[in-house]
Amino acid sequence: MRVGFIGMGNMGRLLVTALVRAGALRPDEVIIHSRTAEKRRRVAESLPGVQQAYSGTDLVRRCDAVFLCVKPGDTGAVLAEIAPYITRDHLLVVINNTVTLAMLEERTPARVAKVIPSVVQTVARGASLLIFGERCTHGDRALLVRLMGAISRPHVIAEADVRAASDLTSCGPAFLSCAFQALAEAACRRAPGLPREVAEAMVRETARATCELMEQTGYSFADTMQRVSTPGGVTAAGLAAMRERVGGLWDQVLAATAAHEAVKREQLDL
Ligand SMILES: NC(=O)C1=CN([C@@H]2O[C@H](COP(=O)(O)OP(=O)(O)OC[C@H]3O[C@@H](n4cnc5c(N)ncnc54)[C@H](OP(=O)(O)O)[C@@H]3O)[C@@H](O)[C@H]2O)C=CC1
Ligand SMILES: O=C(O)[C@@H]1CCC=N1
Structure with missing residues (x-):
């Protein structure tokens, strides 16, 4: 099994480092590529045994599973390069919600999945989200659950729920x-x-x-609030002030991320 990661920015670097350090992938199972050679070189030097690919197509030819760790707006350019070399034998994994599984399935014959990681996986903690396309096999599901399970608590969810869930886990x-x-x-x-x-x-x-x-x-959250709130005490006074605003605040925050994502999805050059 060879697993490739395209894009050695914050998340690509974090995922490769966390997975190798957790022992979920042996260094010799990992191949990395990034647009800027210096970035992939630095990651490879920090993880002896990890191999570099000199282009996206070089990586795709050498890997069974490929994680696209680029920003949504760069996905079109990466796919334009690698799509001709992607086959049904590849598992293609996207790590943002803006690019949908349907977009990847339309453009490639790969089995496609979505993994939404979080910066807290730097310390191998926190939740991750897994969404499987219909072409995914049991083996693909087991692989991604195993990998993300080594560095997080994975939750398998429906693609329709990813925006709100990712506000909890990755924007969280x-x-x-x-x-x-x-x-x-x-x-x-x-x-x-x-x-x-x-x-x-x-x-x-x-x-x-x-x-x-x-x-x-x-x-639960409710139990905790109740345990802290001495009857007639100060916490209840503070909570009453909070409750006036906090529900509406979070609705606004989640509406803002959803609206931004919808605009970015419209602008995708895919
Ligand atoms: N930051 C977070 O907490 C989370 C981020 N994500 C998702 O992770 C993805 C990446 O985000 P992040 O790591 O923060 O972004 P960064 O900008 O830090 O990293 C993106 C990387 O993609 C590389 N890249 C761009 N175009 C190409 C290309 N054509 N070929 C090869 N490499 C390319 C860039 O390479 P180079 O620098 O070498 O030029 C860059 O390092 C995004 O989709 C984001 O939504 C998901 C969950 C949490
Ligand atoms: O801010 C972003 O767009 C990315 C996705 C989730 C966390 N960071």
């Missing part, structure tokens, strides 16, 4: 960081003696411990 680290940062900043405005980095560390520690508490006890 950014959205949560934005909310956490705002919480720490609000505390610093009220407590001038509290250094910003201390406030941010307090939020991080509390977030990590809250998740661990829920994992270990089985508490």
Whole structure:
């Protein structure tokens, strides 16, 4: 089995590094290509045994499975290069939601799938999303579940649900960081003696411990809010202020990502 990765930017580099470090792929099973030679060279040097391909077509000819780790807008150019060399013996994996499985199935005879990773897989944690096209075999499904299972908790979902689910898992680290940062900043405005980095560390520690508490006890979000809210206490007052805004806020955030994705999909040169 040879697995190729085209695009050694943030996500391509992260996936290759995490999969090899987790032992999910042996270095000699991995072939990488990126537009800028220096980038693929740097990744290959950091992972001895990983091979470089000197073009997309070189990679496709040498691989059984190919991950397209380029931005949606670059997918057209990559496909224009590699599509003539893709056969039904290839598993083609896209890692964004803008490019649909139907687009790939129309343009290639490959078995196609979608894997939505997350930056938290840098530390081999967090959720990933898996979506399988109809041509995928049991072997393809098992392969992707095994690979992503080594560095994340994979969730197999329907393509129609990916945008919203990926707001939770792949945009999620950014959205949560934005909310956490705002919480720490609000505390610093009220407590001038509290250094910003201390406030941010307090939020991080509390977030990590809250998740661990829920994992270990089985508490839901509602249970956790109830446990913290002493009747007549301050948490309930704070939650009442939050509830006025927070539901609508997240609806707006998810509407914004969906609208942006729809525009980008229209603009795809595929
Ligand atoms: N960032 C995140 O947290 C997540 C990102 N994704 C998805 O991952 C994908 C990649 O994102 P990200 O890694 O952040 O983007 P980057 O811009 O960091 O990386 C994209 C890479 O694609 C390479 N590339 C572009 N065109 C070609 C080509 N024709 N041939 C070979 N390589 C090419 C570029 O190569 P070079 O630099 O060598 O010129 C670049 O390094 C996107 O589709 C994104 O939606 C999915 C989940 C989470
Ligand atoms: O911001 C983006 O478009 C990518 C996809 C999900 C996370 N990062």
